[in-house]
Amino acid sequence: DAKTTQPPSMDCAEGRAANLPCNHSTISGNEYVYWYRQIHSQGPQYIIHGLKNNETNEMASLIITEDRKSSTLILPHATLRDTAVYYCIVRGDTGTASKLTFGTGTRLQVTL
């Protein structure tokens, strides 16, 4: 799997948008970008994933650059409950390439 690079930590004020960047410059054409988060003492939670088009669901939006070498996860109106470690993962779609390999992620702290 292609490696990803994320800032170790970020802060965001409650009610503001949280924009979490991820670099994946060695991504292959058939690899997806996945985002998970882990709230303290819980298992990782799936947020969103995409291949090359921007994606949006009830939790977040995912913006992937045209060259696919980086992406941004956007939480439009962050709340205190969004405080968590956010993982950006590049994942293949077949066989053992579909293994989900976690890095160190970004620790997002949402403050009042």
Place this chain on the structure above:
Amino acid sequence: DAGVIQSPRHEVTEMGQEVTLRCKPISGHDYLFWYRQTMMRGLELLIYFNNNVPIDDSGMPEDRFSAKMPNASFSTLKIQPSEPRDSAVYFCASSLQGNSPLHFGNGTRLTVT
């Protein structure tokens, strides 16, 4: 849907004892994964199954660790004998297909003294 269910939530045992962790995946999911999380190494994939068959166990640390999936609704991860360095949170996850999102349980926190 109850999600992925793991038991026990916490396990404290003495070095040398056998430990068995249990997981019930989401019904209908064909893939099951076991992960371990420590402060030093983060989240590591230990093994995963497809249709109850182990596909990749390259992450299993050593022969003391074994995992089974006797049927589609149950899996175990066994450590025998346990050692203090096995202390970690062990997560089970399942997915509908190989490239579907994984759904994680809330983990088993293992402490080996």
